[in-house]
Amino acid sequence: MASCYFKSSSFCSILVVVVLGVLVGFAGRSSAQLSTNFYSKRCPKVFSTVKSVVQSAISKETRMGASLLRLHFHDCFVNGCDGSILLDDTSSFTGEKTAGPNNNSVRGFEVIDKIKSQVEKACPGVVSCADIVAIAARDSVDILGGPSWAVKLGRRDSKTASLAAANSGVIPPPSSTLDNLINRYKAQGLSARDMVALSGAHTIGKARCSSFRARIYGENNIDASFAKTRQNSCPKTPGSGDNNLAPLDAQTPNSFDPKYFQNLINKKGLLHSDQVLFNGGSTDSLVKTYSASAETFYSDFAKAMIKMGDIKPLTGSQGEIRKNCRRPN
């Protein structure tokens, strides 16, 4: 061992092993490892700050909880949970906000801005926008009566966004088949079980007529009176009433509960992509399980949210901590 100046060669071997171990440890740490205690020294107030803003936003408008949850999903499925969806378009840059799945549909940016400005006051330059979205999604579910979980943190923010990626189908459209849904989630490292559990997010929030028109006018696996009711506020002709809203869960649109899965069993799924989860295929039995057990649904949903939040985060020295969530520093 030419570079070892100690007399005992076994001591040298141990030294080499220890040094290598430390180096590998550092490398491991800087590569994509989120942790629940990431801000416990850096910004202990982050949780109370996020929660109070989310709470007041939901008190003003219950739907905002749903919108914040969806924001995390649409961020994570496009190049990972990196806050890319938050970037505004400029004269020289087009981000993800006008992508098909997002345009005139995703909401909650003002709430994220409000959280960010309060968090910046408490701990300037420390907490990423991507982490704020992940915490806000968790708090929304919790406040609306669903499960809670320990959010993993330490994501950093992208310096860019991808309109093309957001339009590429990585965010599945409501016309998706079951196979398509399963494959899209698989491509993100999520199982079919994760996919069904996460679809339970449609127990809250609303959809536009243009997202469910084809189903309420053209499909057979739909309860006839439910279809009629929805048709009353969603005209058949494309272009008319496109933005009219209906609740994704007709029973309890403001509560995070398993009613969404009961709706599917009753052929009252609003989106085509909802009803395919219970249509004689491989996920029928899981829908039944979730409809009958809030406990199982909640536990699987929380696990799947943690997995989704782990999709390709920027960590270590990658990306940046944005000062303003709408633009790179």
Ligand code: HEM
């Ligand atoms: C399984 C594939 C999914 C499809 C095809 C899908 C599709 C959709 C569509 C079409 C809407 C209505 C958008 C509009 O008309 O403006 C919607 C709303 C919503 N989605 Fe999904 N989604 C999926 C998965 C998820 C996941 C994984 C989450 C969260 C974990 C989620 C959360 C929501 C929420 C909360 C809303 C209501 C938002 C609001 O009221 O502002 N969705 N989804």
Ligand SMILES: [Ca+2]
């Ligand atoms: Ca993203």
Ligand SMILES: [Ca+2]
């Ligand atoms: Ca509900």
